[in-house]
Amino acid sequence: MVSRSLACRRVVPSLRNSSWSSLPKFGGCWRYTSQAASSLLQACEPSVYSTRKEEDEYADVDWDNLGFGLMPTDYMYQMKCAQNGTFERGQVRPYGNIELSPSAGVLNYGQGLFEGLKAYRKENGSLLLFRPVQNAIRMKVGADRMCMPAPSVEQFVDAVRETALANKRWVPPPGKGSLYIRPLLMGSGPILGLAPAPEFTFLIYASPVSTYFKEGTAPLSLYIENEFDRASRGGTGGIKTITNYAPVLKALSRAKSRGFSDVLYLDSVDKKNLEEASSCNIFVLKGNVLATPATKGTILSGITRKSIIEISRDLGYQVEERAIPVEELMEAEEVFCTGTAVVVASVGSVTYKDKRIEFGTGAQTACRRLYDILVGIQMGHIKDKYGWVMEIN
Ligand code: COI
Numbered sequence: 001m002v003s004r005s006l007a008c009r010r011v012v013p014s015l016r017n018s019s020w021s022s023l024p025k026f027g028g029c030w031r032y033t034s035q036a037a038s039s040l041l042q043a044c045e046p047s048v049y050s051t052r053k054e055e056d057e058y059a060d061v062d063w064d065n066l067g068f069g070l071m072p073t074d075y076m077y078q079m080k081c082a083q084n085g086t087f088e089r090g091q092v093r094p095y096g097n098i099e100l101s102p103s104a105g106v107l108n109y110g111q112g113l114f115e116g117l118k119a120y121r122k123e124n125g126s127l128l129l130f131r132p133v134q135n136a137i138r139m140k141v142g143a144d145r146m147c148m149p150a151p152s153v154e155q156f157v158d159a160v161r162e163t164a165l166a167n168k169r170w171v172p173p174p175g176k177g178s179l180y181i182r183p184l185l186m187g188s189g190p191i192l193g194l195a196p197a198p199e200f201t202f203l204i205y206a207s208p209v210s211t212y213f214k215e216g217t218a219p220l221s222l223y224i225e226n227e228f229d230r231a232s233r234g235g236t237g238g239i240k241t242i243t244n245y246a247p248v249l250k251a252l253s254r255a256k257s258r259g260f261s262d263v264l265y266l267d268s269v270d271k272k273n274l275e276e277a278s279s280c281n282i283f284v285l286k287g288n289v290l291a292t293p294a295t296k297g298t299i300l301s302g303i304t305r306k307s308i309i310e311i312s313r314d315l316g317y318q319v320e321e322r323a324i325p326v327e328e329l330m331e332a333e334e335v336f337c338t339g340t341a342v343v344v345a346s347v348g349s350v351t352y353k354d355k356r357i358e359f360g361t362g363a364q365t366a367c368r369r370l371y372d373i374l375v376g377i378q379m380g381h382i383k384d385k386y387g388w389v390m391e392i393n
Contacts, residue, residue: 057169058169058173059073059074059169059170059208061170061172061208063176063177063208064176066172066176066177066208066209066210067210067211067214068180068209068210068211068212068213068341069209070207071170071207071208072205072207073095073167073170073179073206073207073208074094074095074166074167074169075092075093075094075095075163075166075167076092076093076094076163076203076204076205076206077090077091077092077093077159077162077166077202077203077204077205078091078093078098078201078202078203079091079151079155079159079201079202080188080199080200080201080202081149081199081200081201081202082198082199083198083199085149086149087149087151087152087155087200087202090155090159092162092163092166095205098201098203100188101188101189101190102190103190103191103192104186104187104188104189104190104191104197105186105187105188105189105190105191105196105197106186106187106188106197108191108192109187109191109194110241110242110243111146111147111148111186111187111196111197112146112184112185112186112187112241112242112243113139113142113148113184113185113186113240113241113242114182114183114184114185114240114242115135115138115182115183115184115240116135116180116181116182116183116340116341117129117130117131117135117160117180117181117183117303117340118130118179118180118181118209118340119164119171119178119179119181119392120174120178120179120378120379120380121171121172121173121174121178122379122380122391123174123380125393126391126392126393127164127168127171127179127391127393128378128379128380128389128390128391128392129160129161129164129181129389129390129392130303130377130378130389130390131307131388131389132156132157132160132161132390133153133157134303134306135156135160135183135303136151136152136153136156136157137153138239138240138301138303139151139156139185140153142185142239142240142241143185145236145241146236146239146241147196148185148186148187148197148200149200150202151185151202155202156183156202159202159204160181160183160204161390161392163181163204163205164179164181164206164392165392167179167206170207170208171208172208172210174379175379176210177209177210178208178209178210178378179206179207179208180206180207180208180209180340180341181205181206182204182205182206183202183203183204184201184202184203184204184205185200185201185202185203186200186201186203186242187199187200188200188201209341212279212339212341212342212343212345213261213262213342213345214261215261217345217346218348219345219346219347219348219349219359219361220261220262220337220345220346220347220348221260221261221347221348221349221350221351222260222261222262222263222264222277222335222337222347222349222350222351223255223258223260223262223263223264223350223351224263224264224265224266224350224352224353225251225255225263225264225265226266226271226353227251228247228248228250228251228263228265229265229266229267229268230244230247230248230265230268230275230276230298231265231268231275231297231298231299232268232298233269233297233298234297235297235298237275237298237299237300238295238296238297238298238299238300238301239300244300245278248263248265248278251263251265251278260351262277262278262279262280262337263278264276264277264282264350267298267323268298272325272326273293273323273324273325273326274293274324274325274326274329275293275298275299276293276299277337279339279341279342280302280304280337280338280339280341280342280345281299281300281302281304281305281337281338281339282335282337282338282347283305283308283335283336283337283338284324284328284329284332284334285317285332285333285334285336285366285367286328286331286332287333288316288317288318289317289318289320290312290317290318290319290320290366291319291320291321291322291324291328292305292309292319292320292321292324293322293323293324294321294322294323295321302338302339304338304339304340304342304343304344304374305338305339307374307388308338308370308374309321310386311370311373311374312366312370315369315370315373317366326352329350329352329357330350330352330355330357332359333359333360334346334359334361334365334366334367335347335350335359336367336370343371343374344367344371344374344375345367346359346361346362346365346367346368347359347361348361377389
């Protein structure tokens with residue numbers, strides 16, 4: 001049993017002291033040797049960490065039975081921004097509930113965004129973050145749409161790094177999963193009339209995770225939704241606002257109660273073209289052509305989606321970002337979903353208007369090949385020729 005130190009569960013000052021952008025790249029990997037961990041140690045009672053035993057390197061977790069449930073970790077990160085639009089210096093602080101005004105913009109009008117990214121533990125003990133700059137940029141784009149100021153790319157990446165390092169003992173052993181890092185940006189200030197909040201909070205928490213779906217790595221069964229839409233033209237489907245997610249719960253719960261893994265949505269105008277699933281993007285393969293819906297405002301610009309497009313093109317697939325009629329899906333050889341939480345998940349069947357179509361799955365599929373390459377890069381097993389991985393320790 002690991003004893004969690006109370007002495008360390010007090011507010012720890014911000015730990016940043018260098019910038020990601022000024023750091024050299026080694027072998028396609030951002031090597032970020034920061035003072036964060038040592039500053040954290042200094043900020044705590046010296047006896048606590050200096051007497052740390054071997055077993056304290058890991059939290060007391062059953063690593064073989066991780067799913068995608070919330071497991072609170074030691075620390076979170078918090079940074080506030082007042083009306084002048086500038087985020088003050090953030091802080092790593094003990095994980096816990098936050099206080100919000102009942103009239104906070106996020107509670108009343110849904111002024112909020114979230115992000116998701118993962119840290120993997122390498123055999124040498126350092127941590128690997130996957131494309132955190134992309135999350136920072138996506139949050140900026142979303143913040144603009146939701147009338148919120150956003151942290152700079154440097155502030156965002158630095159905060160993610162600090163959160164991951166502070167919670168290092170919660171990062172699963174190599175091969176057992178990852179630390180899912182969840183940055184939030186919200187209108188935290190009080191407001192009654194409909195307007196942007198007068199204060200904003202950037203917050204990051206984390207949880208160790210393994211596979212997203214209860215199916216584990218088994219193929220998914222998707223249900224094409226005809227009644228409910230996920231996004232509409234001119235709406236917010238293309239950004240990661242919190243308001244894109246609660247509205248799909250009805251369709252998702254209904255599909256799950258009928259035994260499906262997730263819902264696949266159609267465009268809200270013609271109900272003809274594929275959009276995405278509740279929690280991930282979709283790809284359709286036939287022959288050498290790999291198609292995925294184009295990101296024209298209603299489709300989330302997934303970072304895994306973008307990475308899979310690049311890897312697939314390098315492997316020689318003809319990747320097409322365009323409208324995909326549901327009839328084309330019915331003719332596909334393979335279908336798979338991509339997302340940070342989902343990674344690359346094979347789809348075994350899609351049900352549309354009571355018709356169930358099956359697709360190729362298993363070890364010989366393009367989906368498996370792409371999964372192996374992506375995860376190999378993320379875990380540091382495959383050379384990262386793209387410069388996507390940031391090593392932190
Ligand atoms: C992610 O893949 O990180 C997401 O944000 C999807 C979420 C529904 C878990």
